[in-house]
Amino acid sequence: MLDELLAAWISRQRWFGGKGRPIDDLSIDADVELAAGLRHLIVAVWQDGSRDRYQLLLGERDDLPERLSHALIGTQDATYLYDAVHDSDLMHVLLEGMAADGTRNGLRMRHVPGHTVDTSPRSLVLGAEQSNTSLVFGDAYICKLFRRLIPGVNPELEIITALADRNAPHIAQPYGWIEADLDGTDTTLAIMQEFLTPANDGWDLALASVRDLYASLPEVPAGEAGGDFAAEALRLGIATARVHHELAAAFPTSIVEIHEVKRMAEGLRRRLGRAVAEVPELRPHVSAIEAAYHQVELLTTEVPVQRVHGDFHLGQVMRTPTDWVILDFEGEPGQPLAERRALSSPLRDVAGMLRSFDYAARHLLLGHSEAERLEPRAQEWADRNRAAFLDGYTEGGGVINAADAALLRAFELSKAVYEVVYEARNRPAWMPIPLAAFRPRAA
Structure with missing residues (x-):
């Protein structure tokens, strides 16, 4: 049969x-x-x-x-x-x-x-x-x-x-x-x-840059190592902002009112509780994560929402000879269709790409014999490219003011919580990558 x-x-x-x-x-x-x-x-x-x-x-x-x-x-x-x-x-x-x-x-x-x-x-x-x-x-x-x-x-x-x-x-x-x-x-x-031919996958380009940095002498700054990625991160930020602008022009937009923003924070906190129950390794970081969520509850401004990419990371972008191209606008495949089509803050996409820079920086440390020595280099690469991407995003017309920064940080930590649960279920050896997101960052 x-x-x-x-x-x-x-x-x-x-x-x-x-x-x-x-x-x-x-x-x-x-x-x-x-x-x-x-x-x-x-x-x-x-x-x-x-x-x-x-x-x-x-x-x-x-x-x-x-x-x-x-x-x-x-x-x-x-x-x-x-x-x-x-x-x-x-x-x-x-x-x-x-x-x-x-x-x-x-x-x-x-x-x-x-x-x-x-x-x-x-x-x-x-x-x-x-x-x-x-x-x-x-x-x-x-x-x-x-x-x-x-x-x-x-x-x-x-x-x-x-x-x-x-x-x-x-x-x-x-x-x-x-x-x-x-x-x-x-x-x-x-x-x-x-x-797209010829074109290069964003994740592969980022890993090549990290590999070059790890092979360089310890005293060589990330910006002077071969294969520095910051200029590309800047261009990618510009491209992301331009696509967000086009999405806002092509589809309806709205705002999330203050009381709904507080409910958004409550939803993040509930997901955190479920994640901690499943992955105890998150427990030492709960207070820091909740502090970031509390900053969202303190917001006194409405949050603009629009259509977004929904699953944005370095594996969803390609570098052609002329510029960056963004692919796969279907959102997270595991989510209901209505949720993938729902309006959201464009900062969710920004947070997804920031997390992807962290993943690229630390991916090559897994199983590396000198992982401890290279960890500061990983943080240096991630910080440099995160900053370049954000600079490009604002240069391209994206807005990240003080209130937006609080929301962006909450989205980023929520994404890292999701990643910890995913890795615990599928690739336990990868859990150190998202867990590193909860360390205090330099000002």
């Missing part, structure tokens, strides 16, 4: 959200033939009384070539069934469907008006992602397929199309998308954008 093959296979996939728990049931909610030997499936997976749905491009072949052996799901009636995203002989169907605005039994493929989709490039699967699967078509497009499906328009599609309509800088141009109705709601299945 196909459902039994899929249940055994899906539990082993990196993008499957229910790993470690038994699958109680799996059913096929939708099955659309896209071409000979290619079907689009939406499967429902039941675990512990709850349902998640995933999409799969199912390939069928009488003979499976060696290059596709790693994608094998199983055999049925002497037919090989496999994950067809890895089959470049079939994935042109996606390009052709978007180019033609094609519709197949409720599966709708669309291109952005005014753009012509080139159907000739062949596909290649990127291997780094966890929750989604991305296909690169030549050097023209990257198509992200959302494996776990949540009813509704994905925030990334909504944001990048709105920003592209404004000719906003610092984004990868959208070219097309795939959608279908799920629970009676228009739901994004995939997004295709400009593939």
Whole structure:
């Protein structure tokens, strides 16, 4: 039975959200033939009384070539069934469907008006992602397929199309998308954008800078070591502020009134309590964290809110030959869609990037034989690039006044609390990285 093959296979996939728990049931909610030997499936997976749905491009072949052996799901009636995203002989169907605005039994493929989709490039699967699967078509497009499906328009599609309509800088141009109705709601299945080439990942560039600093002589300041990143951090701050400005112009904005700001602080405190109950290593830092949250409760000004990135860090930005480009506006994938689309303070994005600088600075210390000696160097690198990013953010038009500084510090510590819990659950050896956030910082 196909459902039994899929249940055994899906539990082993990196993008499957229910790993470690038994699958109680799996059913096929939708099955659309896209071409000979290619079907689009939406499967429902039941675990512990709850349902998640995933999409799969199912390939069928009488003979499976060696290059596709790693994608094998199983055999049925002497037919090989496999994950067809890895089959470049079939994935042109996606390009052709978007180019033609094609519709197949409720599966709708669309291109952005005014753009012509080139159907000739062949596909290649990127291997780094966890929750989604991305296909690169030549050097023209990257198509992200959302494996776990949540009813509704994905925030990334909504944001990048709105920003592209404004000719906003610092984004990868959208070219097309795939959608279908799920629970009676228009739901994004995939997004295709400009593939940035040549470009470098922000996290990789930051780590290269840290590596250069650690290899330099102890008396060499971070600003004089090879590969200094501060100029790039400044440019990234400018780009972030400009994107926040464009988001505020493209979508509605609002304010959080004083009494709601106090409730915001109360919410941060409740999350801290839950985190401490799960990770006792946080307990020595509770008083310092709560002191920062209390400063938010003392605020006497309203807080502007708008659409934001929602999951902002060095892994979400790319450096092209001309400037920084910001990617992945879908927010935190594990959060409900309504929460990811909700208005928030842009300082949440700023806090996320500040935390990412700390992660980059200390990542290479894990398991390092000279970690203790290099710790001051890590702090020096983080402080230098955090300051440069904030300078760039204000230079680009972002606002961080005295009240904003209190809110930013609270957001940053809340993010670090989240990180401690995440690392405790998934990578305990990494816990020293976020725990370092609670040390007093130099004025």
